Amino acid sequence: MAKIKGAIVVDINGCKGCELCITACPTEVIFLSDDVNVKGYHYAYMANPDVCTGCSNCAIICPDGVITVYRKKIS
Amino acid sequence: MAENAITTKELIKKENLVYQKTKLLTDDVMHYCPGCGHGTTHRLIAEIIEEMGIQSEIIGVAPVGCSVLMYNYMNIDMQEAAHGRAPAVATGIKRLLPEKYVFTYQGDGDLAAIGTAETIHACNRGENITIIFINNGIYGMTGGQMAPTTLVGMKSSTTPYGREVSQMGNPIKMTDLVANLPGTYFVSRQSVHTPGNVRKTKKAIRKAFEYQALNKGTCFVEVVSNCPSGWKMTPLESNKWLAENMLPFYPLGDMKVPEQ
Numbered sequence: 001m002a003k004i005k006g007a008i009v010v011d012i013n014g015c016k017g018c019e020l021c022i023t024a025c026p027t028e029v030i031f032l033s034d035d036v037n038v039k040g041y042h043y044a045y046m047a048n049p050d051v052c053t054g055c056s057n058c059a060i061i062c063p064d065g066v067i068t069v070y071r072k073k074i075s
Numbered sequence: 076m077a078e079n080a081i082t083t084k085e086l087i088k089k090e091n092l093v094y095q096k097t098k099l100l101t102d103d104v105m106h107y108c109p110g111c112g113h114g115t116t117h118r119l120i121a122e123i124i125e126e127m128g129i130q131s132e133i134i135g136v137a138p139v140g141c142s143v144l145m146y147n148y149m150n151i152d153m154q155e156a157a158h159g160r161a162p163a164v165a166t167g168i169k170r171l172l173p174e175k176y177v178f179t180y181q182g183d184g185d186l187a188a189i190g191t192a193e194t195i196h197a198c199n200r201g202e203n204i205t206i207i208f209i210n211n212g213i214y215g216m217t218g219g220q221m222a223p224t225t226l227v228g229m230k231s232s233t234t235p236y237g238r239e240v241s242q243m244g245n246p247i248k249m250t251d252l253v254a255n256l257p258g259t260y261f262v263s264r265q266s267v268h269t270p271g272n273v274r275k276t277k278k279a280i281r282k283a284f285e286y287q288a289l290n291k292g293t294c295f296v297e298v299v300s301n302c303p304s305g306w307k308m309t310p311l312e313s314n315k316w317l318a319e320n321m322l323p324f325y326p327l328g329d330m331k332v333p334e335q
Binding site: 014057071 | 081083086087088091092093094095096097100104105107108109110111112113114115118267269270273274303309310311314
């Protein structure tokens with residue numbers, strides 16, 4: 001069965017830690033980091049990379065457009 | 076499952092790219108508060124312009140309000156207008172350069188308060204412009220004061236006990252108002268609080284830009300948005316509050332669609 005695997009890349013210093021991507025993610029991939037970025041915000045990161053499907057929901061809801069999404073079909 | 080073992084690093088390649096920030100947004104970090112719907116709407120507009128390939132054909136008019144610095148974030152021609160006068164400025168631009176796409180981007184303080192006359196008359200004259208209206212029910216930039224669109228009972232810094240109809244009157248539904256005017260061609264109300272709604276909003280704004288080429292009248296899209304700082308909530312709470320309180324009063328959907 002074909003499997004779809006995705007990955008996101010967060011522009012750490014552009015992230016404002018609003019958490020909207022966390023609730024938008026259907027597979028609970030994203031969480032807020034314990035570390036902070038240059039502006040002092042806890043930034044979003046891919047905590048469970050194995051279950052990401054690359055659906056782009058996080059990138060679509062992100063007000064600052066800091067998320068880049070990659071997706072590949074693995075047969 | 077050995078063949079499925081592909082690492083995240085291997086996945087991050089140009090050929091697997093499905094979504095990235097559009098080049099039409101500049102690298103400037105937006106000054107908006109975390110979770111603000113302005114950023115999402117800016118990105119949608121930029122994406123639509125990129126998809127339609129009209130970067131050199133479009134002129135935007137920025138308002139006064141939170142989005143006053145919009146021209147710093149969009150890589151297109153933009154003009155700043157006096158408070159509330161964006162539809163009047165856009166009218167002038169469109170009449171001088173009728174082959175260009177012209178849009179205004181206004182908040183509720185700009186469009187529904189100080190610029191009510193300009194908005195209504197531009198829509199009534201049927202100017203061939205697109206108006207994007209961000210409605211968050213509050214004056215976000217100046218510190219969360221009551222706006223004409225503030226809901227009944229909604230707390231703001233000038234209505235700490237909630238908006239009372241007997242003293243402050245009723246909230247105004249600008250979108251319903253302009254939908255009744257003969258000059259408008261496409262009128263819609265959308266929101267940006269969930270990914271599904273963001274996709275719908277993108278379709279509506281794209282239609283509003285495409286219909287402008289037909290020269291049939293004003294296209295008006297309201298985007299119901301949140302204001303985490305003005306509402307004194309976290310972004311997640313504000314989106315939940317928006318769905319529970321704003322949407323029953325400002326129902327989403329197309330108010331006026333062109334007859335087929």
